[in-house]
Amino acid sequence: MNPFWLASAPPTNCGEQIMRAFDAGWGGAVWKTIGEPITNVSSRYSSIDWNGQRMMGLNNIELISDRPIEVNLREIAEVKKRYPKHVVIASLMVESSREAWHEMVQRTEDAGADGLELNFGCPHGMSERGMGSAVGQVPEYCEQITAWVKEKARTPVIVKLTPNISDIRIPARAAKAGGADALSAINTINSITGIDLDTLEPRPNVDGKSSHGGYCGPAVKPIALNMVQQVMSDPTAALPMSGIGGVATWQDAAEFILLGAGTVQVCTAAMHYGYRIVEDMADGLLAWMGRKGYQSLDDFRGRSLPNVLEWKQLNLNYKIVAHIEETKCIGCDLCYTACWDGAHQCIHLDRGLPSPDITRTPAQIAAISSRTISMTPLPKLDAHSAGGHGPYATPLARIPRVDEEHCVGCNLCSLVCPVPECITMQQRDTGLPPETWEERVAKGAAAEANAITGNPNL
Amino acid sequence: MSTSVGFFERSPGSPEIAARFGDLHPPLAPASAVIEAHRCLYCFDAPCTAACPTHIDVPRFIKKIASGNLEGSARTILDANILGASCARACPVQVLCEGSCVMHRNNERPIEIGRLQRFAMDALHASGAPLPFSPGADTGKKVALIGGGPASLACAAELRRQGIQAEIFDARELPGGLNTYGIAEYKLPLAESLREIDMLAQLGVEFHFNATVDAEKLAALEAQFDAVFLGVGLGAIHKLGLANEEREGVTNALDFIAGYKSGTITSVPEKVAVIGGGNTAIDAANAAVRLGAAEVHMIYRRGPQQMSAFAFEYEHAKQEGVRFHFHVTPVGIVGADRIEALQLARLEELTDGMLVPKAEDGRVLEVDLVVLAIGQGTHTDFLRDGKVQLEKGRIVVNRVNGKTSNPKYFAGGDCTNGGREVVDAVADGKRAGIGIAAWLEVAHANA
Ligand SMILES: Cc1cc2nc3c(=O)[nH]c(=O)nc-3n(C[C@H](O)[C@H](O)[C@H](O)COP(=O)(O)O)c2cc1C
Ligand code: SF4
Ligand code: SF4
Ligand code: SF4
Numbered sequence: 066m067n068p069f070w071l072a073s074a075p076p077t078n079c080g081e082q083i084m085r086a087f088d089a090g091w092g093g094a095v096w097k098t099i100g101e102p103i104t105n106v107s108s109r110y111s112s113i114d115w116n117g118q119r120m121m122g123l124n125n126i127e128l129i130s131d132r133p134i135e136v137n138l139r140e141i142a143e144v145k146k147r148y149p150k151h152v153v154i155a156s157l158m159v160e161s162s163r164e165a166w167h168e169m170v171q172r173t174e175d176a177g178a179d180g181l182e183l184n185f186g187c188p189h190g191m192s193e194r195g196m197g198s199a200v201g202q203v204p205e206y207c208e209q210i211t212a213w214v215k216e217k218a219r220t221p222v223i224v225k226l227t228p229n230i231s232d233i234r235i236p237a238r239a240a241k242a243g244g245a246d247a248l249s250a251i252n253t254i255n256s257i258t259g260i261d262l263d264t265l266e267p268r269p270n271v272d273g274k275s276s277h278g279g280y281c282g283p284a285v286k287p288i289a290l291n292m293v294q295q296v297m298s299d300p301t302a303a304l305p306m307s308g309i310g311g312v313a314t315w316q317d318a319a320e321f322i323l324l325g326a327g328t329v330q331v332c333t334a335a336m337h338y339g340y341r342i343v344e345d346m347a348d349g350l351l352a353w354m355g356r357k358g359y360q361s362l363d364d365f366r367g368r369s370l371p372n373v374l375e376w377k378q379l380n381l382n383y384k385i386v387a388h389i390e391e392t393k394c395i396g397c398d399l400c401y402t403a404c405w406d407g408a409h410q411c412i413h414l415d416r417g418l419p420s421p422d423i424t425r426t427p428a429q430i431a432a433i434s435s436r437t438i439s440m441t442p443l444p445k446l447d448a449h450s451a452g453g454h455g456p457y458a459t460p461l462a463r464i465p466r467v468d469e470e471h472c473v474g475c476n477l478c479s480l481v482c483p484v485p486e487c488i489t490m491q492q493r494d495t496g497l498p499p500e501t502w503e504e505r506v507a508k509g510a511a512a513e514a515n516a517i518t519g520n521p522n523l
Numbered sequence: 524m525s526t527s528v529g530f531f532e533r534s535p536g537s538p539e540i541a542a543r544f545g546d547l548h549p550p551l552a553p554a555s556a557v558i559e560a561h562r563c564l565y566c567f568d569a570p571c572t573a574a575c576p577t578h579i580d581v582p583r584f585i586k587k588i589a590s591g592n593l594e595g596s597a598r599t600i601l602d603a604n605i606l607g608a609s610c611a612r613a614c615p616v617q618v619l620c621e622g623s624c625v626m627h628r629n630n631e632r633p634i635e636i637g638r639l640q641r642f643a644m645d646a647l648h649a650s651g652a653p654l655p656f657s658p659g660a661d662t663g664k665k666v667a668l669i670g671g672g673p674a675s676l677a678c679a680a681e682l683r684r685q686g687i688q689a690e691i692f693d694a695r696e697l698p699g700g701l702n703t704y705g706i707a708e709y710k711l712p713l714a715e716s717l718r719e720i721d722m723l724a725q726l727g728v729e730f731h732f733n734a735t736v737d738a739e740k741l742a743a744l745e746a747q748f749d750a751v752f753l754g755v756g757l758g759a760i761h762k763l764g765l766a767n768e769e770r771e772g773v774t775n776a777l778d779f780i781a782g783y784k785s786g787t788i789t790s791v792p793e794k795v796a797v798i799g800g801g802n803t804a805i806d807a808a809n810a811a812v813r814l815g816a817a818e819v820h821m822i823y824r825r826g827p828q829q830m831s832a833f834a835f836e837y838e839h840a841k842q843e844g845v846r847f848h849f850h851v852t853p854v855g856i857v858g859a860d861r862i863e864a865l866q867l868a869r870l871e872e873l874t875d876g877m878l879v880p881k882a883e884d885g886r887v888l889e890v891d892l893v894v895l896a897i898g899q900g901t902h903t904d905f906l907r908d909g910k911v912q913l914e915k916g917r918i919v920v921n922r923v924n925g926k927t928s929n930p931k932y933f934a935g936g937d938c939t940n941g942g943r944e945v946v947d948a949v950a951d952g953k954r955a956g957i958g959i960a961a962w963l964e965v966a967h968a969n970a
Contacts, residue, residue: 116561117557117558117561395625395626395628395629396566396570396625396628397564397566397567397625398566398567398568399564399565399566399567401567402567414568427567427568430568431567431568434568434572434573435572435573435578437573438576438922438923438950438954439573439574439575439576439578439950440576440940440943440947441576441614441615441618441619441943441944441946441947442618443831443943444830444831444832444833444834458628459625459628463570483564483629484629
């Protein structure tokens, strides 16, 4: 089964687009949310760029479909007629009355939609009208509306969850209680992307003013993964899941599936690069599955869920330390200053010194070096000044050394090192058996209890 | 005569020269500068900073370009190197900052530090803002600086920032020394050198032009000023010592380069020979190509490995079309009123490294112009009466603070190091300026 769906958003605005997307390789599409047509503002999008990369995070203050319901339904029917094997889901949002929902469900199913996605997430505009996240944030409404829809629906009902809530499991449980067949998560996250420092106007700019918008794209993936994991590891909330939020590569898709998703939905990546990105997503996922020996998605779906535990269930006696591969080190010394300023002062620049010297702070080292007198090396005059670097490509004085005894194994240095595989975290045997915080507390409680009763064996 | 502003307006450039000597390294476009700046790793105690003789905090100024803080970037550069704009263009970055960039070991191109530095400095100039420094509170002390080149300019700037009066005496019509008259135009245009010096004038540095300093004048200045800085550079280019050398058609590289830069030379004859193997020789040869010579020959006594020119300069000259002749030397100049040809002899290297001409292996190279670039003499005769200690004509200094053997005299730049790069002179001048200020404070603390 093709797990790559387009999320309900501009890429699924109309039938013509969705048919082109199917041609490009998408397995399904969730239609841009249908409801009473609305009026949008301009502009509507703003984004966060990072280190020269565009659109690491995208923000929008767009509402649901601005096209008449009849037009959308007619096009759904058309798409289903031409692409019967592709999945077309109608995303719905109507006013919170039983009749309105019943009518809408009837009409979309009559048009031929394969399923319904209830948009309880849209954080802007619609919530002010008592829809979208105004529903998604109140578990009772979630359950109630899901139940209304289920009374009528003949096709599967997916509830799309909003992340703008303190515990995503609560609306998920409500949706399940209301009879939902599946969940999708997440919708966009409330955000303000930034403020123009010349005009002091927030973005996106609508006649000098702005509003909080929904955040999505690569920046939100970690939040989305966490929310999917939370829901999927809660038996009272877990349902078949469509993972959404920052999916742009096959790796992203694999991660969502490993946490229990059956399909993934994509919006920002398709807005950024067009429908064609699905080709590598599918191709890369298949290649990875081949390498791992997985025949189908079910072979690895949810496989990582048992590996996400609570903090108190982690092994306290597992010790790793940083290890610097001297032959790869380029001598940028970012790990050195990161460990000094951001971690535990256990990386040192003293390889050139006769004996280890752990007293020189980064500031002192910088000051010493700035006092040296440098000259332009002239080929003829300074032929001998260009000395070799000994066994390594980098001068020894610039290759940092890890003081393993004090390294807490936090990873920071390996995260800042610009050279792949230069700093690796290596396990060191502590000689202690695995022990979690939970076990330690239990033992401590037992020890305390035994101290009172005077058990001599402890 | 003492003037203080408007050198840039007085630059004698010619449009023809400007057209022929287009930028060797074109400026970065704003978008490319930001992308390039983002590539910099922001190394700790960065090797590029250590390699820069003036220790510009390279990662710091680059990060400021990445963040769009161009003002701060320019200030970071100028704080370490007051001639940051000239150095950005004139420095042999391949063997300095960029040569030591850690990116070489990461299998990547080094960060284009020189072009980024120029980007920040160009932005400052374009903004029309003055130097982001103001003179220190007046100490009432004054220092005479002999020579108007980069060493003196850097020293004067340091003195002004510490509230010390700085008066520069230069034999030429315009300030800047080699920066103005000696660096190939496609690297550092004369006008750019002057633009930068205008900013120093705003800091209150005073200039005296056409002011040749001899022993007598020096004695007068010594009596009048609290300290003297010697930044006199080097002297005239050596001669070959051949008959007919004074004939028309023989010139030297310094006059040749200064001539085309100030617009008095706008063309050259058909066939040009440059004698020498240093960076100046290469600059002269490339200039001859760009000024329209049909054939430009470089005549050098030893092989390409022994040339004192940087390897990348040699490569550049080959691309410009200069033809190299190694292991040969001129032994005669042919021509009635003006030069017609050079008699060359093949040189043989003896076991002790001595070179001897092989008379029987001679040939004749037809030339219309010979440019000598076989090293410069020193220019310290006026100090011979024991004023400061000399060694092979160079002024002996303590490199940390520019002190000479005479407590009232400080020195830096080519007259102390025998001829290096602009940035070395700037670093010398800066250290001497700090040294002078410290000395004046101590020497006069009890006065
Ligand atoms: C411009 C824009 C419009 C959107 N409109 C809708 C919508 O009408 N209904 C809906 O359920 N989600 C809507 N979304 C949310 C997306 O479906 C998706 O949940 C979110 O963008 C996260 O996925 P991504 O990180 O792949 O973009 C919209 C997103 C964007 C950027
Ligand atoms: S893992 Fe953390 S504590 Fe250990 S060396 Fe790296 S930064 Fe320092
Ligand atoms: S961060 Fe990596 S490359 Fe840089 S000094 Fe540390 S180990 Fe070497
Ligand atoms: S060495 Fe290269 S990467 Fe490191 S700070 Fe300098 S320019 Fe940037």
